[in-house]
Amino acid sequence: MATETMGLPFEATSAAAWLVWILPFVAALIMPAVGKASKKFTGYVAVGFALMSAVSAASLLPVTLDASEIHHQITWIEAIGLKGGVLADPLSVIMANVVGWISFLIMIYSTGYMKGDKDITRFWFWMMFFIGSMQIIVLSDNLLQVFFGWEGVGLASYALISFWYRDKKKDHVGTEGRTVLGLLDYYAPTHAGMKAFIMTKVGDVMMIAGMLLIFLFAGTFGFKELMGDLGWAEAMSAQGLLVPAFVLIFGGAVGKSAQFPLNEWLLEAMTGPTAVSALIHAATMVKAGVFLVARIGPIVFALAAAGIMAEQFFEIVAWVGAITALLLATQGMVNQEIKKVLAYSTGSQIGYMMMALGVAGLSHQYVDGYTAGFFHLISHAMFKASLFMAAGSLLHVVGSRFMSDMGGLRKHMKKTYAFMWAAGLGLMGAPFITTGFWSKDAIFAAVYESGSEWALPLYGIAILTAIITAFYTTRMMGLVFFGNKSKHIEKMEEEGHHVHEATLSMWVPYGILAVLTIGIGLIGLSAEENIHHLFDEYLDHSFGIHSEHYENGESILPAPLQGLNPVALGSSLVAFAIGIGLGYIFYIGRWVDATKFVNSNIFFYAIHKVILNRWYLNAIIYWCFVVAPLWLARAVYRYFEKTAIDYGMNDGFQKAAGWGAKVVQGTQTGVTQSYLFVFGAGLLFIILILLI
Amino acid sequence: MIEISATPLIIIAILGVVGVLLPVINVIRKEKGSNSFYAVITFAALIASIGYVGYQFINENVAPSALFSEDVIVDDAFGGFFAIAMLIVAIFTTVGSFNYMRKQNYPAIYYSLILLSTIGMVLVAYSTDLIMLFVAWELMSIPTYALVGFIKRNPQSNEAALKYFLFGALSSAIIVYGISITYGITGSTNIGEVIHGYANLDPELLPLALLSIGMFIAGFGFKMGLVPFHQWLPDTYEGSPPTITTLLAAGTKKAGFAATIRIVVLGMVVLNLDWTLALGILAIMTMTVGNVAAIMQKNLSRMLAYSSIAHAGYILIGLAVAPHSNLGLQGSLYQILNHAVMKGMAFIAVAGIVTTLAVTNLDKLKGLGRRMPITSLGLVISLLALAGVPPLAGFWSKLMLFGGALDASTALWWAPWLAIAGVLNSALSLAYYGWIMRRMYFEGETEKRVSEPKSVIAVMVFSIIFLVGFGVYPDPIIKFVEFATPIVSLGIMP
Amino acid sequence: MEYALLQAVFIPLLLSPVAYILGRKMGPNAAMWFTFAVLLYTTVLVIQAAMGGTTEEHYPWTDLFGEFGFLMDGLASPFAIMIYVLSLILVLYSKPYMIHRFHEQFEEEQKELQAAGGQSTVVESRSLTDYVNAKSGLYFALYLVFAMGMLGTVLATNLIEFYIFFEVMLIPGFFLVAIWGDGPRRKIGLMFLFWTHAGAVVLLLGFLMIGLTIGSFDFADIRESEIPQDIVLISAIAIAIGLGVKLAVFIFHIWLPYVHGSAPTPISALLSPAMIGIGAYGIFRLIVEFLPATFAELSIWFHIWGLVTMIYGGAMALMQDDIKRLLAYSSISQMGYILFGIGSMSVLGLAGAEMMYVTHALGKGILFMMAGIIIVKVGTRSISKLGGLAGKMPITAVCAVIGALTIMGVPPTSGFMGEWILFYGALETAIEEGSTVRAVTFGLGLVATALTMSYMLWMLKRVFFGKTPEHLENVKEGSWYMTAPMMVLAGFTVVVGIYPDIFLQTIIPYMQGVLGV
Incomplete structure (x- = not known):
């Protein structure tokens, strides 16, 4: 256990930094047991823990006053020398408070909004899980741990967007029967959750690629450690990998924050209970992307001071933001x-x-x-x-x-x-x-x-x-x-x-x-x-x-x-x-x-239609990444897997062996004369081999 | 001069005396049908013989392998090894016959013929003289012609006997022809001297010498069931009484190998080694044809007959690479011993099935696992061992065979292909062995148990112990095989 | 502890007849608890040995082929632990599932009997209890042998010994599939026997070539430098193909969907996570460790082969309607990940590949158990006939989601720990070698994770979410025997996901040693 506390007179706050995200998880873990005991009580537990988490976050506020920080690390994966920890600096403390207090209010709201729902325990479990995951993102001191929270919010959003998994008609979004480019613009909760999870996963995949690139050169995921020795950035820059790495990490933010072109999941995410939408949109999931950019942006900018330029990163961020804003x-x-x-x-x-x-x-x-x-x-x-x-x-x-x-x-x-x-x-x-x-x-x-x-x-x-x-x-x-x-x-x-x-x-x-x-x-x-x-x-x-x-x-x-x-x-x-x-x-x-x-004007009408059809972006994405691959997979399954490979190697082999057996047995006529003939031919054959 | 206590002589003495006495006893007793009585005598004689062989080995009275002597026979480990294998088969046959012959006539003659044939088989392995070998060969063969057609009212049995006899006569003629050429070239029939003669051969006579090899391969190949000299074999195995099939498949077949090793592998090793290629090609042909033909068979005996052809192919691998790898011939010997047990037990199981259920058709074997559990278990173990599935004994011999082929790859470019063909074939063979198992165990699950013949159970139990025991701990057998295997190398000279 | 590994391997074998007799005489409960006790004891032995660092045992065997030994090192211990832990847990699961299966088969046979009517010989109809007793005895006996075969393979220290155990696990597997499988079980059983045996004999060829060239079959004596270049390459390829059949990588995968789809579910849950992964163990031990130079040459091909397998398996999984077949294709895809990691040829890539084995064992174990519960409780395995089961069987649903997350590689499950380490290894080699091919495979590999996610989530959606069809209104949760094992594994995957050091501590030093880092 390595403890490192800077700039603060009291050390207890490092515990507070841990508690901010541990408390919601504790609440989530005990929720099934609480739910078994009394469903009514689950709401109080959730609100209580959300409050405690928010108070912990508030207790960190002194950190911001003198722009100091709390950095506390523990050994995590010893085998590859990785540490985990919390980093409470002004950025994360402010964010933790925003997340904590707004979540707290949303929790109170939820007690009213979700009253009487029979799956209330599950709801609270995931809400607390959601908050905890978000606070991990906020307070982690390294990218890998951030990624835990990152996927945690993805998971929680999946679970909450498809919270009403029975797919009743009232829980759908979109207009029933309406199609865009031949695809239904009408989504069930379970579909929406899956869409959100997979689409953000595309971003996550990019993010992990970027993270791994940085880890490869820096040998650390830690934000503090990255700022320590900039040799890694020089090496990456020399190989032209610096900007790609950061852009890939930004890709994660694009997915989670629903930026262009990974924006389409956000609309279907409305199938979840409204309290969830509030949480996703105000405090947690989509803000995680912004927070990540705020986390890594200064690093990129600081590199410029050391002569390692990565301006393209900022250009891409700005333009993606602008396009999304307008679109x-x-x-x-x-x-x-x-x-x-x-x-x-x-x-x-x-x-x-x-x-x-x-x-x-x-x-x-x-x-x-x-x-x-x-x-x-x-x-x-x-x-x-x-x-x-x-x-x-x-x-x-x-x-x-x-x-x-x-x-x-x-x-x-x-x-x-x-x-x-x-x-x-x-x-x-x-x-x-x-x-x-x-x-x-x-x-x-x-x-x-x-x-x-x-x-x-x-x-x-x-x-x-x-x-x-x-x-x-x-x-x-x-x-x-x-x-x-x-x-x-x-x-x-x-x-x-x-x-x-x-x-x-x-x-x-x-x-x-x-x-x-x-x-x-x-x-x-x-x-x-x-x-x-x-x-x-x-x-x-x-x-x-x-x-x-x-x-x-x-x-x-x-x-x-x-x-x-x-x-x-x-x-x-x-x-x-x-x-x-x-x-x-x-x-x-x-x-x-x-x-x-x-309708008065063909021009307005056309624009209206294009916009109403979501600029056809959703439909195009579905055609390219859902319909076409499925079609391809079906074709491969039918014409390659089932025929060439399966038939060829199982039934085909069996048939070939059977055919061979028939041919061989065909020579076994039972007629002695033919046997003698074969015998003689064999003798000749051997002698020929020997003599040649 | 060979000692009077030499193993072959004692075996001849025991088996010969008993074999001749049995019909005499029969005449004296003037009664028919007391099958068990004769079987017990035969069994005792065989046990005594195998005991003596074992005793000689344990007391280390046996010469190391394949020392050629001036006598017509030699008491060496090679012969002893084969004697053990043959005697095991003869014992299996006899024990199996306890049950099988109960309803047949002339048991005394039946057992007498078995004993005489056994003498022949054993002597083939001990012979060091071509003439002696041929005499032993005929001593082995002629009783089996009679035995195959023993069930005189069964036309299938008679046809089998006829075909067998016809080809037997043909092959004997070819062997004699080969012997005469050899004698003509070298002026001797003693194998040791033949080697000498060939070593100093006039190059112009080489084609003639090779011709003699061809004759031997074809002549012995008939007994071994090599493709293309195999065609009589399925018909005969299917037609003859299953106990006798045991004797043929597990016993006389091995005598063919013993003869081939004595004459071709050892005797001709000084000649041009082209014959290794011939054996290699025959090996591949034999195992492939045997396995492929076995796939679609409907009759259990016939399927096993083809499997036995395939196994001749495996064994031949070791012979083909013998001059270049010691492992090869060791593998062959090991496989011969294993095959004697595996195939012997399989056919005895068939005999048991035939006597109790009177079927050999695979479709009628449904639910055999329930009807005759111990027989079925034995059959399954033998089939798995035949397929070379570890940890059964059959695995080790195949391992050594394929290893030998690979080992020889530095000298023979085609040797690895023998191993590859062998490996693929043993994978293929699992397809039809599995088919039998499927019929026995996974179909007809409502069958009821019937009582199994005790003698068959005895054979099964012995074989299972042998196959599993030596499969798990093969070292004793491997050592024994190493001791019994003649060292063949290019430099070998008497 | 003396003879610990010997005991761990052979006690299940030696006591399997006891399980048979217990089952026959005293019924499935006695057989199950006996089997459980045997495996518990041996599992404890294995874990103890694993915790004690590298453990070796040697026993004399044959002069020709070397000694009979057991070795538990950084490579073998995660495999060994997972194999026995899964086997142990699945004993409990087996009981309700197999009794259900016995009942089904009993009814089938009764029907057959009635249909046969008077034609066949008069057969007394045995009582159901006797039938179940006899069958459960046989089942647990075979089960013990199966578990023992798998453990023996990963502990072997001799090429021939390895091969023997490799085949020994096949035979009980064959019987288990052919006796209690679903669908055309006999044919599929034979297919299993035939394919894996064919793979094994090819493997044997490679072993023979190596063993004969260096004159010994003991692992300790294998030195790549002593083998001529061409022979070592050919034997490495033979070994890779032989193990590839067991791993069910692309082209050699076709037996797997049949076998895993048909096998009785507890056995699928053992076959899929524990058994086929042993192919990966073989590649680690035989190629990576013993033939490093050849491995360096071949690694890129393993890499590509793995990539193709993972994408292909995933795409085919999308097309399945039979839930167990879907999981089977998913296993193929996961084996692709492992091969991909092996091909990355870096410490973390290899470590990640081994973590993937652990992870896949946990995740796929849970998912197959889920499939089994559905088969028992719902009576169908066709995904299109399922839906909305989350409300009916909440524990199963939760565990299945955790299992699916493990397969998808979402933290905090162990899947993520395996995956990122693995992909990091791939990236490391790509950058260090400056290889475009490797960079592209790395990228496509990451894309494949999205594919994995798609088929998993889609499966969950169709099985557990959405509208509940009317015929599923009365479905109940599985018994504790079935759900408790799932919960144990689900807990385990989270623990490993958060604290992967449990396995990485032994894996990483081993991999560093192998690659000479």
């Missing part, structure tokens, strides 16, 4: 299912974060982009968790996932209505009052100021995406809360169901988060500045990355203007205005009928 945002505009709209929005927002982290590496002010991306991660975690939970309430109340089955709900669900507006404004980036605004603005600024050759196109995409984001959020609000009640609701009311507000345990969690979105938004600028400062010291301390804004720890720019770029600010405001305005026209004011508008 998924467009699809959010047309979808009819509320959870899918939110899912598209998540992918798109994650794209923003990736773009920021990528752009960070392309500029000299690494910390700007880094802060922007991470700040957006935090604010997104809050408002998206809130939105998802609120959407879950809607689903609960209305009993349908289609927005066309809702409408006019603002009178019946006032709290939800208010909180959704608050969180929705965060998503749209409503100026000055929401965290979303500040974090998004920071991203715009970082992109705009980066000075990279790609800055302008990326900036354009970012603004366009912002417009679309504001539009589809407004659309969602309009469709759900405004207008007349849908036929579905009217029918429900006729049948005696009353549309009412969700229970306390459900609305409180998303209420808290919605309030926080606005609350932190009000002090957004200083919050950002604090994070900026924190990361600045952290990057300086851990990676030796200096920022130009600071000298000797003192800011050389006047505080209020930090991060505020007039161009970015202006375009952000304009984008918000255009987006919400258009949304208002179509869906709140309902001055123009959207359907008629789309």
Whole structure:
């Protein structure tokens, strides 16, 4: 046991760092036993352990104050000299708190949302497993251990997405009977879980390849050790393997964070219970990719200081983020299912974060982009968790996932209505009052100021995406809360169901988060500045990355203007205005009928159709990687395995032997004369051999 | 001059006296059908003989292998080895006949013929003179002609006897022809002197000498069942009484090998070694044809007959590579001993089945494992041993044979192919052995047990112990074989 | 402990008749617990020996072919432990499964009897109890011999001894398949006997060539340098082909789906994870360790052969409807992984390949047991007739998922530990040699893991999830005899996954020694 504690007066915190992820696993492990004893009790256990984990994470917060770290290692695989451990530095502590507290709220929400489900024990098991795995990713000090958590969240998402494994009709996503390029756009939970697991596995495969490459040269998986001696990077760079290795690791992030082109699993992931969606989208799975890039990005950037350039890595990250942001945002505009709209929005927002982290590496002010991306991660975690939970309430109340089955709900669900507006404004980036605004603005600024050759196109995409984001959020609000009640609701009311507000345990969690979105938004600028400062010291301390804004720890720019770029600010405001305005026209004011508008023009119609069909990306992926390989495998099975090999080597052999036996036995006529003839011929034959 | 206590002489004395006395006793007793009485006498005589052979070995009175003497016979380990193998077969035959002959006539003559034939077989192995060898050969063969057709009202048996006799006569003629050529070239019939003669051979006479080898191979090849001299064999084995088939397959066949080793391998080793290739080709042909033909057989005896042809092929591998590898001939001898036990036991099992159930057709053997468990177990063990599955004794001899072939590969380019062919053939053979097992054990599971002949059980138990025991711990037999195997090398001179 | 390994190998053999008699006289319970006790004792012996480091025992045998010895070193101990642990656990599992099978067969025979009517000789119908007793005695006796044959093979120290044990495990296997298999069991039993015997004799040729050239068959005397180049190459190829049949690698794999599909499930669960992997042990011991130079030459071909096998097996597994056949093809694919790792020719690649054996033993053992429970409880093995079983048999479902994760190589199961080490080894050699071929095979190998995942998840989906067909409404969970062994293995795979040092501690030093690192 090697203990190494730095910079902190109290050593007990290293235990806290372990506990953050061990506690959820303990909860998961005891869950079956608790479930046997009392199903009701499982919820309290889960919430309790989630709280304990979050408190442990909070107890680590002092680490961030002086940009120090806790690094504690134990021997893991002695045979190949591998160590495991926890690394609590500002990055991971902040992330651990975001994950811990949001998960805690989602757990509370789940006690209401999942009430009465007969498989509740299984639900809690996987939720706790999910949180634990995510905290492993956050707090591990080496890539291999990260990968344990990485696959753990993959596994948990598989289990939770297909939680309702009986494939009832109401648990599907997509529209029944609708096809795209001949493939059904209608997914059962079990299919969706499998799709998520396999698609992210593609990313994981890339990630492990990248990890192994680095391990090959560095001989370690540890983040700290990697920064120790940079000889490995030079060697890799010399062989041209450095960028591929990091890009491969980024491939893992692409898979987990549902970035282009591995984005398609995220939509079907909506088959899971909404609490799960909230967890996946706000706190755990998709954030894991962003976190990973935040983990390894500084290393790549720090290498540049040592003269080992790997800029292409950041370009790829930025572009993948930008493409995803736009691609998924467009699809959010047309979808009819509320959870899918939110899912598209998540992918798109994650794209923003990736773009920021990528752009960070392309500029000299690494910390700007880094802060922007991470700040957006935090604010997104809050408002998206809130939105998802609120959407879950809607689903609960209305009993349908289609927005066309809702409408006019603002009178019946006032709290939800208010909180959704608050969180929705965060998503749209409503100026000055929401965290979303500040974090998004920071991203715009970082992109705009980066000075990279790609800055302008990326900036354009970012603004366009912002417009679309504001539009589809407004659309969602309009469709759900405004207008007349849908036929579905009217029918429900006729049948005696009353549309009412969700229970306390459900609305409180998303209420808290919605309030926080606005609350932190009000002090957004200083919050950002604090994070900026924190990361600045952290990057300086851990990676030796200096920022130009600071000298000797003192800011050389006047505080209020930090991060505020007039161009970015202006375009952000304009984008918000255009987006919400258009949304208002179509869906709140309902001055123009959207359907008629789309059908009015062949051009709009075509675009609408392409977007509705998910840019045909999903269908193409299915054709290339599911349908075609299956067809090929079937052909090989039928025409090679069953015929050439099986028949050839089993039946064919048997037949050939039988045939040979018949031929040989044919000579055995039973006629003595012929025997004598053969005998004589044999004698001659032998003599010939001998004489020749 | 050979001593009066030499093994071959004692064996001749014991078996000859008993063999001649049996009919006399029969005439004196004037009664028929007391089969057991004669069987016991025969059995005692054979046990006494084998005991004496064993006694001689244990007291180390036996000369090392294949020392050629000026006498017509020599008391060496090689002959002793074969004597043991032949006597085991004769004992099997006799014990099997306890049961089989119960319902047949003329038991005294039957056993007398067996004994006389046994003398012949044993003497073949001990002979060091061509004439002596030929006399022994005929002494062995002629009683078996009678034995094959012993069941006089069975046309199949008679046809078998006729074919057998016809080919036997032909092969004898060929052997005599070969002997006469040899005598003509070397002026002697003593094998030791023949070697001498060939060593200093006038090159112009070489073709003639080779011709004599061809004659010998063909003549003895008939008994060994080599392809293409094998065709009488399935018909005869199928037609003759199963006990006699035991004697033929496990016994007289081995005498053919003994003769071939004495004359061709040892006697002709100084000649041009082209005959090794001839034997090699015959070996491959024999095992392949034997195994392939066995695959689709419907009749158990016939299948075993073909298997016995195939085994002649394996044994021949060792002979073919003998000049270049000691392991080869050791393997052959070992395989001869094993085959005597394995095939002997298999045919005795058939005899047991025939007497109790009166069937040999494979389709009618369904559920045999339930009807006659011990016989079936014996049969299965013998089949697995024949296939060379470890840890049964049959594995070791095959191992040494194939090893010998590979060992000789430095001198003979084609030798590895013998090993490859042998290996593939033994894999192939498992297909039909497995077929028999399948019939016996995995079909007709509702059959009821019948009582098995005690004599057959005795043979089975003995053989199982032999095959498994020496399979697990083969060292004694390997040592014995090494002792009994003549050292053949290119430099050998008397 | 003196004679520990000798006891471990031969006690099951010597006591197998006792198991037979116990079964006959006292019924399946007595036979099962007796077998369990015997294997428990021997398993403890094996584990003790493994923990004590390298253990050797030598006994005189034949002068010509060398001595009879046992060697438990870093290579053999994981194999030996897995073989006996699986055998031990599956004894418990066997009882309910085989009694179910005996009942089925008894009914079949009764029907046959009735159909035969008066034609056949009058046969008293034996009572069911007698029938089950007799059969279970036979089953457990054969089972013991089977286990002993496998252990003997991995402990042998002599080429001929190796070969003998290699064949000894075949014979009880043949009987077990041919007597209690499903479908055309007799034909498949023969196919098994024939194919593996054919492979074995080719192997024997290679052994003979090596043994005769150096004049000894003892492992200790084998020196590659003493063998001429051409002979060593040919014998290495012969050995590789012979073992390839046992490993069921591509082209030689065709017997395996039949045999594993048909064998009684506890035996499938032994055949598939424990037995066919012994082919890998053979390659390690005979080629990697004894013929290193030749191995260096051949390794790239092993690599490619392994890759083809893993992709091919996986693709064929996608096409199966019979659950056991699917698992059989999956085994082929997994053997491809092992061969792939062997071909990587680096310490971690080889260590990973051996870890894959352990992993596959655990994972596939669980999955076959799952198949057995379904066969017993549902009565069908056709995947298309299954669905939604997770609610009906939760323990089975959970264990099956863990087993599938092990095969897929998802942490924290042992599968991941095997896989990453293995692929790391492949990558290491690719980079060090700068070989494009190896780089490509490495990439394709990783892609194959996604394929593995696809067929496994699809299988789970079709069996355990989705709608429950009506005829499955009354399905119950398997008995504790069946589920407890699965749970033990499931626990084991997680423990090894988190703490792989249990095996790596012995494997890695051995591999380093072999490769001279």
